[in-house]
Every structure is written in C-alpha cells, then in structure tokens.
Amino acid sequence: xxxxxxxxxxxxxxxxxxxxxxxxxxxxxxxxxxxxxxxxxxxxxxxxxxxxxxxxxxxxxxxxxxxxxxxxxxxxxxxxxxxxxxxxxxxxxxxxxxxxxxxxxxxxx
Amino acid sequence: xxxxxxxxxxxxxxxxxxxxxxxxxxxxxxxxxxxxxxxxxxxxxxxxxxxxxxxxxxxxxxxxxxxxxxxxxxxxxxxxxxxxxxxxxxxxxxxxxxxxxxxxxxxxx
DNA sequence: CTCAGCTATTCAGTGTTGCTAGATACTGGT
DNA sequence: ACCAGTATCTAGCAACACTGAATAGCTGAG
Numbered sequence: 001x002x003x004x005x006x007x008x009x010x011x012x013x014x015x016x017x018x019x020x021x022x023x024x025x026x027x028x029x030x031x032x033x034x035x036x037x038x039x040x041x042x043x044x045x046x047x048x049x050x051x052x053x054x055x056x057x058x059x060x061x062x063x064x065x066x067x068x069x070x071x072x073x074x075x076x077x078x079x080x081x082x083x084x085x086x087x088x089x090x091x092x093x094x095x096x097x098x099x100x101x102x103x104x105x106x107x108x109x
Numbered sequence: 110x111x112x113x114x115x116x117x118x119x120x121x122x123x124x125x126x127x128x129x130x131x132x133x134x135x136x137x138x139x140x141x142x143x144x145x146x147x148x149x150x151x152x153x154x155x156x157x158x159x160x161x162x163x164x165x166x167x168x169x170x171x172x173x174x175x176x177x178x179x180x181x182x183x184x185x186x187x188x189x190x191x192x193x194x195x196x197x198x199x200x201x202x203x204x205x206x207x208x209x210x211x212x213x214x215x216x217x218x
Numbered sequence: 219c220t221c222a223g224c225t226a227t228t229c230a231g232t233g234t235t236g237c238t239a240g241a242t243a244c245t246g247g248t
Numbered sequence: 249a250c251c252a253g254t255a256t257c258t259a260g261c262a263a264c265a266c267t268g269a270a271t272a273g274c275t276g277a278g
Binding site for chain 4: 070075
C-alpha cells in the first residue's frame with residue numbers, strides 16, 4: 001500500500017482498534033501483530049501505542065497491567081461503557097461516509 | 110457530525126473530489142455546494158480549494174479559467190489520464206479498508 | 219451611487235493523526 | 249556475555265482538514 005492507505009487510516013484506525021477491543025481485551029503488541037496479519041502491512045509499532053495512550057486519556061478504555069512470562073509487563077486494554085458508546089458513534093459516521101462513497105463509485109462508472 | 114467525520118475525511122475527501130470530477134468538470138465553489146447538499150454539512154470552504162491546488166500540483170487534473178457572469182472567473186477542473194489512474198488506485202485502497210471494517214463490524218456483534 | 223449580498227478564490231495559522239527511528243526493559247537460549 | 253523475541257514509550261516530522269479572514273467581481277435594493 002503506501003501513502004494513500006496511511007491517510008485513510010487517519011480517523012479510522014482508532015475505530016478499528018476500538019472495534020477489536022470490543023470483542024476481547026488486548027495489548028498493544030498483540031493488536032499490532034493482528035493488524036499486520038489482516039493485511040495492514042505497514043502499520044508502525046509506535047502508532048498503536050500512541051493511539052492507545054490517546055483513547056485511554058479520553059476514558060474510552062480501562063487498563064490493567066499484567067505480568068508477562070516473555071518480557072516486560074503487558075498493558076491490557078478493554079473497552080468500557082463510554083468506549084462502546086463512542087464506537088457506535090464511530091460506526092454511524094463510517095456508514096454515512098461509506099454510503100456516500102459507494103454512491104459516488106457507482107455514479108462515476 | 111463533527112470531529113469524527115473530519116478525521117475520517119483525511120485521505121477520502123481527495124478521492125471524493127476526484128470521483129466527482131470523473132463524472133464532469135467542476136469548480137471549487139460548485140463542488141463545495143454539492144458536498145454540502147450531500148450531507149457533508151461541515152466541510153469548510155477553504156478545504157476544497159486547498160485540496161484542488163494540491164491535486165493540480167500533482168498533475169491529476171487540468172485547469173481552465175472560465176469567466177463567470179456572477180462573479181470572478183471560475184477555475185474549472187477536469188480529471189486527466191493520470192488522475193483517472195490515481196482514482197482507480199484510490200478505489201482499490203478504499204475497498205481494502207472498507208472490507209476490513211465491515212468484517213470487524215460483523216465480528217464485533 | 220453606494221452598500222449589502224451572493225459568487226468565487228486564496229492564505230496564514232492551528233490541531234489531530236500516523237510514521238520514522240530510536241531508546242528502554244524483561245526473559246530465555248547459546 | 250550476548251542476542252533474539254517480546255513489549256512499551258518518546259521526540260520530531262509530514263499530511264490533511266478546519267478556522268477565520270482577506271480579496272475580488274457582479275447584481276439589485278435603497
């Protein structure tokens with residue numbers, strides 16, 4: 001991919017991560033690995049950590065420090081009530097945008 | 110809408126505008142008005158003009174100055190071959206992202 | 219004629235976001 | 249002791265959309 005996907009991720013990456021956390025708790029390293037698996041090949045390590053700090057400060061997730069056998073302690077994030085609310089708002093916004101774009105794609109044919 | 114849609118527009122607004130131009134030529138004021146009609150209520154005037162300058166500099170559009178009966182001359186933009194190519198790339202990237210997101214939305218249920 | 223209001227474009231400054239690139243820290247195997 | 253894999257954090261950067269204002273041309277009301 002490249003620059004195009006990078007710009008598109010602005011605004012959506014946050015929703016993606018929250019969406020992952022809505023299914024199960026997870027920590028940064030794990031989320032990054034999972035995203036790479038899903039084809040987001042160039043998502044930078046640091047990006048996820050910075051994003052997690054942000055959503056924590058906004059109170060969308062709860063954090064728990066869990067010791068790991070394989071390295072430094074993990075910070076495990078889980079979506080809280082406020083986060084769920086925000087995620088719903090995210091999906092509404094996404095739907096709005098996706099609809100308009102699909103319309104444009106068909107119309108532009 | 111608000112901040113959420115603003116962030117999501119980063120990267121997609123460009124595709125939206127190119128997509129509009131793939132159907133017919135248009136000028137900034139016209140595009141802004143059309144977008145507002147489509148529900149993008151808070152797209153700023155200046156944003157579209159800045160975007161048009163950008164895509165012009167990247168050689169994705171051709172420009173023609175056309176006198177207007179109702180005001181200063183219009184800068185009418187039309188998509189050129191390079192722009193069409195770029196637009197296709199945009200749709201590929203969009204599809205990639207949209208697919209992943211739909212998957213997440215279903216999975217997160 | 220002048221001023222308000224619509225048309226039309228431009229620009230400097232700001233905030234948010236993801237990336238780059240590196241530092242830091244803990245564990246286990248050689 | 250050293251290295252690889254796990255795990256997190258940080259400072260500085262670039263791109264993009266928004267804010268708010270300035271500029272400029274035309275028309276119709278007063």
